[in-house]
Amino acid sequence: MSDTASYVYAAGRAVGELSGIRGLRDAPLRVVRCGGLDAIVSSVDLQEFGEAPLREHLEDLGWLEEVARSHDRVVRAVWSATGAVAPFRLATICTTDDAVRIRLTTRYDELAAALDRVAGRSEWTVKAFRPLVSGTSAGAGTGTSTATSGTTYLMRRREQLDQQRQAAVDAQAVADDIHRRFAGAADACRRLPPQDRRLTGYDEPMILNGAYLVDDREGERFRSTVEAFALGLSDVRLTVDGPWPPYSFTSLESA
Known part of the structure; x- marks a missing residue:
């Protein structure tokens, strides 16, 4: 053998x-x-x-x-x-x-x-990062003092959770809009799971991890389009990288 x-x-x-x-x-x-x-x-x-x-x-x-x-x-x-x-x-x-x-x-x-x-196509990645809105950071408003009643604490906690849920909804809407915008310029697209902040190097959480299959003749135009769009964003950090081998569109997971 x-x-x-x-x-x-x-x-x-x-x-x-x-x-x-x-x-x-x-x-x-x-x-x-x-x-x-x-x-x-x-x-x-x-x-x-x-x-x-x-x-x-x-x-x-x-x-x-x-x-x-x-x-x-x-x-x-x-x-x-x-x-x-x-x-x-x-x-x-x-x-x-x-x-x-x-x-x-x-x-x-x-x-x-x-x-x-x-x-004749390559993979490009677009990642969007959005800071947590005020009042939704981990641990905010969870402490109590001797002067704070249980009812007041519960009301503040409920308000905090409502803010967090709304922030998540807003972030999802922003991510959906960005993804649709660039999906139209690609031959195929995929949304990948957001990466942990320890991997991205950014403090802001990732709200979009998009992969886009782009014709090689249009690659630099795709990059320029993303970079130009990013300039008009005030509360979202947008990055674009490529070209890469098209892992997201050809990988044979069961091969």
Whole structure:
């Protein structure tokens, strides 16, 4: 039995030589071809990526981050070289290259459709941040003093909760309006879960995490449109980033 397996990064078409890029653990990349589709793979050690050790590693955030960075580096290289790529789920392992070919065959229709959908297009992200309104920050108005009656405290607490609910409704309405505005300039769009403030680096909570599939000929116009719109906002911080590989529109979560 072999002590290595094939780690699958992504699928594409007519993938040429990937010079200057290595896979996980600095392993060389290779292309496994089948029926007009190409899978980009590298060999990994089963002592690290076998079923049992992989379950343990998936609980290790440091290990996950390292693998995710290497995975993304390969996906980006294929995307840059071919213009269309369908990333596989992180840590997709096949026993052999023949098993990779079987995977390409069984998922052919889905992979081909994904590659057709993103050909000549890239992903752009628009994120909106809005500060908490006065009186809705965590802990505001929850303290009591000896001079404050229980009834007064409950009234203040109810008022605070009403403010928080209204702030959430208002933020959702603002996010919906921004998303509709930019969805119209994209070929496809998705709303992703808002990110935690520890990840964004901003104090304001994120109210919109939007992904937009944009024709490469319109990419810079899309950026300019978002930036121009952001200048007219007084209480919302808007960021736009791209172009990226189209993860949100091609990733095969069950692949």
